[in-house]
Structures are given as structure tokens and as C-alpha cells.
Amino acid sequence: MNADELVEIAVEVDGEAAEAVAELFNRFNGGDWVEDSAAGEASGGGAVLESTGYDDFGNPLDGEFRLVVKTYLKPGPRGRTIQKQIEEGLWRLRLLYPMPEPVARPVREEDWAHAWKRHYKPLRIGKRVLLAPAWEEPNALPGDVVVRLEPGMAFGTGLHPTTRLCVAALEKWVRPGDSVLDIGTGSGVLSIVAAKLGAHPVWATDIDPLAIRVAGENAELNGVSLGFDQLYVRHGSVPEDQEGQFSLIVSNILAEVLIGLFDAAYGNVPLAAPLAPGGRMILSGILEEKAGTVVAAAVRHGLLEVERLQEGDWVAITVQSEREA
């Protein structure tokens, strides 16, 4: 292999496994890519997501939707060690998600540097929301809500079905002027979508400090201003000082965590406390078989199911407060 060749490791996956594979690539081969090959270290680049099978407006073409997660290694002993770690990690992930064996092939470095960004395509969700990579100005239709994200940094590229279900529910329920609370914001994707649909203020919280940083950066990238009037990003979980303040709460975490949040297992305030009378809550990250236990927790707190969206094994449930608005 020539010194200017890289090893590309590619795995074809569905949206759900893509986040897990991207996280693995970022963990073992993350950090900034060293563009200058003279600097020579065999690491960096993280994960690259490619999706194909879309038309120019981000609509999936029938039967052609395909997602490939790739990472690139520099040649040399360190590159080989990272490759081995990645292959072991992928072997473990294959126990959880069905996916084919990774494909490794040499590629020329210049090809990598210039070509890969072309493949990360805008993704349309619901009727008007278009999620696009940070560097691209997508082909939007009049009335589209365009949200641009830096991929691969915090959870929430829009590739995971649980995120897509929340975006579809937000599109349905958010009215201009609604106050929205997004608990577990990750990349900030749902808060930014809500703000762009006209919600204000929007509060985003996350227990992960990295998510708080990335959410702030993604907000800025989208021209969503940080501060009480538009988007307020806060480290933590259910805010303790906002009783009855939000007309809509969205939370895409796991069923077990949501149930814990309802019962104030991780703090002093139950999930329903910041909800205004008559307000709605979008709950996601729920495997179909666990939907019943989440709805039961919601009912214990005076909320009734009004809608359920499903994609594969995942459901997102919208519940509404029984109290008069």
C-alpha cells in the first residue's frame, strides 16, 4: 500500500444501527482528521455517514434507500490496531443489530478528502422538515423547515427512527408561540426543529455536557438565537423551577428512563410538573413492547394517550394533560 492510501472500513446498516456504528467509529478513530499526511498520525476522521436513494429534494426513492457508515484509517501499525479494535467492536454490535460484515478497502487520500461529503444527503422527515449536513445548502421547497446538523458528534443526526418519529410528531403538534421543553436534547435536533416551527421559548436540557455544547453550536449554525426568547440550553434533566410553563414537552430517551423521569427517580421534579394544564408530551425511544408501561406511568400523572406513531419496533406516543387549559 502507498503512503498516501487510506484504509476505508464500510458497513451497510439501517438507521437504528447507524448511530451505534458511528459512535464506535468516533470512539476508536475520532478526533480531528490530520489533513497533512506529513503529520503522519494514523487516526482521526471519525465516522462518515452516506445515504443514497434520495431525489434532489431529500425524498427517499422507493426501495433504494441505503445507509453506509464509513471510517478512514491511515496506514501503519497504529492504523492496524485501530482497525482491529473497530472490527471487534463491530462483531459485538452484530449480536445486537443484524448487519453485514464490514468491508475494508484501500482508497487514495485525495479521493477521501474531496469525495465523501458529496454522499451525506439531505433527509426529509414528515411533510416539511429537511435535515441536512452542516456544509450543504439543500434543495428546499417553499415552506420547508431546513435544519442543518454537524453529524457524528452527539446523538441526533436524524438517522435514528426515534428521532424521526419525534420530528414527525413535532411537525404535527407545534404551533407558533408554543413553549417547548426538550429533555435529553443530544445534538439539539428536536429543539431546533421546534424553534424553526415557530416555538418560543424552547428549553433544551441534557445530562451530558458534550450534548449541551453541540446543541448550542448546532443552534448557532441554524440561526436560532440562544437566550430566553428563543432557545435556552441547560445542563440537567427536568427543570425544577418551571412548574406549568410548557405547552409541549418532548423527550426521546429510553422507556425505562422516561418512566423514571415520570416518578422523579433522578431528581426532585416529576416529568409532568413543567407541563401547562392541557399541554401535550411527545414520548419517544420506546420499544413497542414497552409502550404499555410508559402509557401507564403517564396515566398515573394525569395524562392520556392521544396519538401513537410507529417505525419498525419503535413507537412515539403523544399524551395530553387532562387538566383544562
Ligand code: SAH
Ligand atoms: N433528542 C435527540 C437525542 C436523543 S438521545 C434526538 O431525538 O435525536 C437521548 C439523550 O438523552 C442523550 O443525549 C442523553 O445524554 C440524554 N439523557 C439520558 N438520560 C437523561 C436524563 N435523565 N435527563 C436528561 N437527559 C438525559
